[in-house]
Amino acid sequence: PDRAAAKxxxxxxxxxxxxxxxxxxxxELAIWYAGWRGDARPRIDAPQVIVFAGNHGVTAQGVSAxxxxxxxxxxLNxxxxxxAINQLAKAAGAKMDVHALDLDKPTADFTQGPAMGEDEFLAALRAGWQAVDPKADLLVVGEMGIGNTTPAAAIACALFGGAAADWTGRGTGVDDAGLANKTRVVAEGVAMHGGNGDGLEILRRLGGREIAAMAGAIAAARILRIPVILDGFICSAAAACLAHSAAGSLDHAIAGHQSAESAHGAVLARLGMQPLLALGLRLGEGSGAALAINILKSAVxxxxxxxxxxxxxxxxx
Amino acid sequence: PDRAAAKxxxxxxxxxxxxxxxxxxxxELAIWYAGWRGDARPRIDAPQVIVFAGNHGVTAQGVSAxxxxxxxxxxLNxxxxxxAINQLAKAAGAKMDVHALDLDKPTADFTQGPAMGEDEFLAALRAGWQAVDPKADLLVVGEMGIGNTTPAAAIACALFGGAAADWTGRGTGVDDAGLANKTRVVAEGVAMHGGNGDGLEILRRLGGREIAAMAGAIAAARILRIPVILDGFICSAAAACLAHSAAGSLDHAIAGHQSAESAHGAVLARLGMQPLLALGLRLGEGSGAALAINILKSAVxxxxxxxxxxxxxxxxx
Structure with a gap:
């Protein structure tokens, strides 16, 4: 950030x-934003919402409702x-882009091996990086990917430790048996891949294309000095991989909304972030972060x- | 509300x-709004923010910074x-009206007698009632009045009981000695006027013109089926007088933001309301409620x- 502008x-x-x-x-929001934009009296005129979509081999384990x-x-919707994200982006005066990442080619089931090969992983990171509009003055990244609270839980567990059950929630709404099964899947993934390398390697082994793309976009925004509002559990798991790999890599980001997905609060606490909102959303798509855009706009x-x-x-x- | 529309x-x-x-x-916000508007698929196109201003004889007691x-x-600002409220109303797409109520004629110091005579009180209620645009589809009422956290604290103490210190906070920022003095003033006012009649009589004796006008506007909105977002401590004290006088009179209202003014959370709890936001504002003017307009708009x-x-x-x- 530009310390003179912040001052x-x-x-x-x-x-x-x-x-x-x-x-x-x-x-504090306005001062933080001014610092990142290098302008003591900034405006927010061009927020961008990007929704990344990916499919997950781990759905073969029956982890989603x-x-x-x-x-x-x-x-298509x-x-x-x-x-919902279309309405929320419009209400925030944001343009919205959608990137579907090889939906016909799900990632590998991470209980059997790494979710992505190195080339696949780099392609997904790059897709995210390139999706950011350099002219945007605020970024929200969201996701769609049936089953993707499972990789997010596995990432959080691998990065932060503790038991699989601490990080595994009901996602779009699995029942008790579904939750037990999902917890088993997370535990197996972490047992196979945890402790291998830094956050980015964890992201390759346990993540998904849309999760990697979110990380790529968040990293690109830092270089472009575009402040980011983080969304819920999956977005925060993507962001946590960056923070694990390089300290300070989320200084340009704030948490928009604390999801009703049970472990999101714990992920935000590990990231040292206090969400702006806590309204019980658990939808993904970037919805919670998009809802917070108008708060930041109002502050500025x-x-x-x-x-x-x-x-x-x-x-x- | 229209139960068929809500259903x-x-x-x-x-x-x-x-x-x-x-x-x-x-x-739940969208369903509640639909019920009050009598439209299962409503829009919010015309929010109105009204700021009422009044002066307070009790400032002679040195209660404000x-x-x-x-x-x-x-x-004039x-x-x-x-x-701030100009920026927040604009960011919410709301029109804003300002009503200054006899600023050259402060209310009486409530430690000496009732703040308002009956005619003055009715005139203030009516000014609030008439300020509501019948074509508005959402209402925020805010206030400006140096010293007015003192009458608000006295109202809350008179309506809800407990000690003056439970309801008295630092307002715009009095020091420890100022807080002790303000608590004494609140205690004296409640000792003189508490237990006299219902919420409206408490409002006349301990309130102020802008506080009475807020109550009048909130009551008018209910008749006009215009949903209301309540602002902070002073607005909530005005609303509490209505609720004390007639059960259900705030069914068309939600709490926008929990103020940093210390007793606001307790007032909202007594009203059975959960604020949408809690971002540490303590400005008045309708600022917290205006900030919440975009949340409700997004829900709808x-x-x-x-x-x-x-x-x-x-x-x-």
Whole structure:
């Protein structure tokens, strides 16, 4: 970040017509955003939402309440504008892009071997990297991939330790037997692949194409100085792989929403992030992060649009 | 509310392309809104933010960190577009109206007698009632009034019981000595006026013109079937007077944001409301509620804009 811009933004914040600190977290958000954009009085005009889709070999283990063909059906729904994320992106004034990654070629079942070969993994990272619009001034990455809370749980367990059950939740809604089965699958994956290399190698072995693409996009945004709002459990697992590989790699990111998926709060705590919202969503698609775009926009609008005490002729305390 | 519309909205919600319950609280918000608007597939196109301003005789007791002339200075700032609420209303696509209520004639110091006479009180209620645009489809009421966390604390203490210290906070930022003085003032006001009549009489004796106007506007909105997002401590104290006078009078209202003003959480708990946001704001002006408008808009946009499983050709679970 640009420390001079952040410092200038902090000074401006102290002069605005409000008691000190009275805008709460909006104040720190605006200053953080100003620093990353290198502009003490920034605007948010061009948010981008990207939804990546991938299919998962591990669905053969019966880990999801929905059949895998739903991934492709939902991609069509995204393209036609019928999904929740379409409405949320529109309400946030964001453009939305959809990238389906080799849906006809699911990743390998990670209980049998690495989910992706090295070439496949790099292609997915690159797809994410290249999907980021360099002209965007805010990025949300979301995902669709039937079964993908299972790789996300396996990644979290491999990165952060603990038992598979600590990180495995109900996803789109499996029953008790489904949850027990899913926990077994996560435990088997972590037993086979955990402890092999850093976050990126964990991502290759236990992740999926859409999860790798999210990581690629988040990393690209840092280079482009585009702030990122992280979405729920799967997005946070992707981000955690970056943080594990290089300290500070999420300094340009904040958490938009704490998902109802049970382990998301624990992942955010490990990342040292406090979500802006906690409204019980557990949909993925980037929905929770998209919902938070307007909060960040509002913070920046206050910061850049308000009058100072001197401009308004208001008596300071 | 229109039970048929709410029921039809609930049925529609069950058919949308998402796992059941995956939009969390957004789902109940949309159904609640549909019921109040009498439309199973509603839109939010015309939110109104009204800021009421009033001055308080109790400032003679030294309860605020800011001088009383700031009320009028901030009204000018609202009219010129320089305050936080101007930016937040614009970011929410809301029109904003400002009503200054006899700023040159502060209410009486409630430690000496009732804050308002009956005629003054009715005039303030009526000003609030008449300020609501019947064509609005969502209402936020905010306030500006140097010293007005003191009447709000006194109202809460008189309505809900407990000690003055339980309800008295630092407002715009008084120090420890200021807080002790403010607590004394609240205790004196409650000792003089508490136990006299219902919520409206408490509002007359301990409130202020802008607080009464907020109550009038919230009551008018219920008749007009315009849903309301409540703001922070002072707005919630105004609303609590209505709830005390007539059960169910806040069924058309939700809490937008839990203020950092210390007793606001307790007021919301007494009203049985869970705030949508908790971002540490303590500014008033309607700021926390305005920040929540886009959440409700997003909820309604998902509900009314998403495709059903049948429309999208997506396999249900």
């Amino acid at each position: 200038a933004a902090e000074e401006r914040n102290g002069q605005l017509t409000k008691p000190p600190g009275a805008l709460g977290r909006l104040e 929905f059949p895998p063909e739903v991934t492709e059906q939902m991609v 995204f393209r036609r504008g019928g999904a 609008a206050c910061h850049s649009g308000m009058a100072t005490f001197a401009e308004a002729g208001v008596s300071d305390a | 039809a909205a609930e049925e529609r919600n069950g058919q949308l392309t998402k796992p059941p319950g995956a939009l969390g609280r957004l789902e 800011f001088p009383p002339e700031v009320t009028e200075q901030m009204v 609202f009219r010129r577009g320089g305050a 946009a998902c509900h009314s804009g998403m495709a059903t499983f049948a429309e999208a050709g997506v396999s249900d679970a």
